[in-house]
Amino acid sequence: MKKFMVLHLLTWIWLCGVAHSGRPASVNIGAVFSFDSIIGRAAKTAMEMAVSDVNEDPTVLMGTKLNLIMKDAMCNAFLGSIGAFQVLEKGVAAIIGPQSSAVAHTVSQIADALQVPLVSYAATDPTLSSLQFPFFIRTTQSDLAQMTAMADIIDFHGWKEVIVVFLDDDYGRNGLSALSDELEKRKLKISYKLPLSIKFDLDEITNLLNQSKVVGPRVYVVHVNPDPRLRIFFIAHKLQMMAKDYVWLVTDWLSATLDSLSPVNQTSFSVLQGVVGLRQHIPDSSKKRAFVSRWIKMQKEGLANTGLNSYGIYAYDTVWAVARAIDIFIKVHNNITFSLPDNYNLSHTVGIGILLDKLKIFAGGSDLVDILLQSNFTGVSGQLHFNSDRSIVSGGYDIINVNQMGISGVGFWSNNSGFSVVPPTALKKRKYNRFSQDQKLGKVIWPGGVTDQPRGWVIADNTKPLRIGVPKRASFVEFVTELPDSHQIQGYCIDVFKKALEFIPYEVPFVFKPFGNGKENPNYDALVKMVDENVYDAVVGDIAIVTNRTMIVDFSQPFASSSLVIVAPINKARSNAWVFLQPFTADMWCATAASFLVVGVVIWILEHRVNNDFRGPPKKQLLTMLMFSLSTLFKKNQEDTVSSLSKMVMIVWLFLLMVITASYTASLTSILTVEQLSSPITGIDSLIASNWPIGFQVPPRNMLQHLRRGHLVEGWQLSLMSFHMLSYFCQMKLILVLLDSHLPEAVGDLLFKESLLLPLTCLQQF
Structure with a gap:
């Protein structure tokens, strides 16, 4: 039995030797990073653990030993380059690191020249993913x-x-x-x-x-x-x-x-x-928990001199990713080979121990990069696979x-x-x-x-107050102006501005700068232009939003839309005996009377042959015909309708009577209770066709000619004012005719009257 087991073991060893006779006995990979750093101390321990685990796992590299050659870059691009040359002399299939993005820029060019993959677990600079560095791969997040x-x-x-x-x-x-x-x-x-x-x-x-x-x-x-x-x-x-x-x-x-x-x-x-x-x-996983427990145990035994951070975990998975890729590469190519390029003739470098003539190009470097980018396995850091930028998927x-x-x-x-x-x-x-x-x-x-979220902003120590320009008006001073005695800026627009500041969660220093002499209303175009010229930081006032101004400044949201305003006298209703006839015109009265007559005739025609109520002497029939439709207003008719057509006519007639009655009642009530305003101007067409005077506080040039030609600017709106205030100031009623054009400058800029344009103080007589 023992002889059989020994024979079986020898046979298995021989078969493995035959199967793996084409594989190299060992393969070298390099690591260039800063040993004495926060990331480097964790990465060094993690990579040593990973190499040990790879060599102990028979399913990875299948008997080929993985050798890790480490060089200290000391967070310096020059020393990092020397370290890269030193590991490349050893014929490494890949370089792990460096951890510093600045060093990675230099080492990447060396790796690209020799076509050796550079796999970094800590260089997060986004530009390293560019086409400039085709052999750079990142096993951490960019x-x-x-x-x-x-x-x-x-x-x-x-x-x-x-x-x-x-x-x-x-x-x-x-x-x-x-x-x-x-x-x-x-x-x-x-x-x-x-x-x-x-x-x-x-x-x-x-x-x-x-x-x-x-x-x-x-x-x-x-x-x-x-x-x-x-x-x-x-x-x-x-x-x-x-x-x-x-x-x-x-x-x-x-x-x-x-x-x-x-x-x-x-x-x-x-x-x-x-x-x-x-x-x-x-992500939490059994692999992560086991790795953390193993690390803590090594710390207690003195084998790890630092705590575990995320870069240490990525360094561990990086070694595994490189080992798996090399295993696949060897299965395809059977070996890892290096070659000298044509016209390669470099002399020995004295002093730093680097023999440049020993640097060789990794013949399968591009294939190994492709294999690495196709990696997709579950490591300690989770699922490791790469995106189009050659970085792991975030x-x-x-x-x-x-x-x-x-x-x-x-x-x-x-x-x-x-x-x-x-x-x-x-x-x-x-x-x-x-x-x-x-x-x-x-x-x-x-x-x-504190638990309340900070606002993230304070008034800076060197902050200059905002220069707020305000028009110094001569008329309609209730909106905005400067008082001549106290030089205080006040008005409705100022009140709105100060109220708006209360909603800002921090203080905004400002100072008002009057614009104008106070004897006449200032030029608003010039005032707006001073904001564009940085004379003022902002302007508060009754500034109209017009097209040419919106091209150079930004306006606040208008809270009132301007309209064409017509000043009209009040016609007080005069009581008289014939006031009940005023709701309808003469034509309407005639049409109503004709309707009564027509309905009576139609009903008589439809009922005469089938209804005894519509028969009798001619005088009686005529009286019945006339009174039938009229009496419907006040009471039920004595005569009943029999014909179906008559009933349909009565339904229509009753509906028509309801409309006439309701309209008459509403019109008569309006005449007796509501004050009437009258004006010969009915709209923009009648205004252009007539020769009525147009009043402006600050008349724009050729405005009347533009008005007659229909060149009014569409969509004009007023920025910081309300037209309803004009009725308060003038103590009078207004007709607001909504047109496609709006007021320029301020409330009351367009005032229309039948004869002459009178001063505002004289308008109260209307």
Whole structure:
């Protein structure tokens, strides 16, 4: 039995050797990153774990050993390039890293030249996904997704302007550009930019933050590298900028920092109170829980010198993605080969230990990139697959809030569902509207320990008051003017303006600037033009909205539509014995009498042969015919109708009598109770055809000629006034004739009268 088992084992070993005789014994991959950094310490441990797990798994690489060659880039593009050359000398099939976007720009060009895939788990610069770097692949989320989430947070809370603190390198500038584009889509903007050097000089940070205190916005977005000392926030706390009315939003660098600094001291939480940030969302799974437990155990044993952050998880999955891709590549190509290009002749480089003539091109580099981009497996970070930008498909972000007790989650964001209080994976199972009331987040503690959302804006220390131009009118001063004695600006338009300011949640300093001499009404076109010329910031008054003005300034929403106003005398009703005849004209009375006669004749014709009530002597029949339709007004007819046609005629006649009676009653009531206004002007046509005078406070040039030619500007409206006030000032009744043209300038600009245009004070006699 034992001999049989030994023979079987030897046979199995021989078959495996034959099956895998074409596979290489080992394959090298490189890793260039910063060892001594927040992300690098977690990534180093995670990649070592991944290589060990890959080599222990017989289903991956099938006996081929995976070797990881690591070089320290020290967050420097030059040293990162040297590290890339050093690992490329070893004939690596792929390079993992670098974590810095600035270093990735340089190393990507080296990798492209030698056609070696560069797979980064932490370089989030959106521009790395461009066609310039065809061999660059990102196993983390791009800052394009992160800045979309950040812009949505700003828009969700209704803030209009932000101040951005960013690192002045490729990572910071390109992230800022992505945020600016996303804010512009939402009609928001970055009002102030605070660039920081990579040295994080304390005096520089202090000066920049002090400069930002004099501007109005109080919403700060911080996009820098992970900083274990949290210098920006300690300085902001010292400058009393972590207090009420401030808003601090951070990208995922802060979550990576806090997750790595485990445990975090209480002082840091106190300084960071109220900060809202993003953390790359990694869905909960059995693999994730097992990996976290394993990491904690390694920390206790001293095998891991840092806490686990999301980039460490992505670094672990990156090694697995590369190993799976190499396995598929070997199955297709049987081996990994490198070759020297034509005319390749480089001398040895002395001093840095790099032999450039040993650098070879990976013959199957493009095929390996294609295999990597087709990856689709479930890792610790969730489902790992790539989009068209060669970045992993975004799994969304956790919205975190720092308070004195620690870090709390207040919701989730994904590009498909927006904001929610449940994970994005759970929303896929039910309908969720991204643009509805479903959008919500949990309770947030803001700086200063307040729960009420900050308005995100204060009056800046250097803010100049708004220069508000107001017309200094000579007539209709009740609307707006300057009092000659006290130089106080008052009027109805001013009251409306001040009332509108009460609805603004912050103070707006302003100063009124009178325009005009007060002896005559000012030129409104010139007043509006001064806003366009930046002499005034705004104008408050009875300014008409006309076409030429809308081309240079913006108007507020008008609260009253202007109309053509005709001043007409009141005709008082005079009681007399014949007033009951006034509701109907003579023609109407004749038509009514004729109707009575016709109806009587028709009924007599239809009933004469079949109804005894309509028979008898001619005199009786004539009287019955005349009185039948008339008596219907007051009582039931004595004569009954028998014919069906007669009954149909009576139904129509009774309906007609009801209409005549109702009309007569309404007209007579109006004559006896309502004061009558009369005017020979019935509309714009009669006005153009006649020679009636037209009154203007400030007559436009050739207005009468334009009126006669029908060239009135259509759609004129009045901006800060009400025509109903004119009846109060004049103490008289008005007829408002609604036409296609409206008043220019002010109330009462178009006044029509039968004879001469009289001053406003004389109009009361009508």
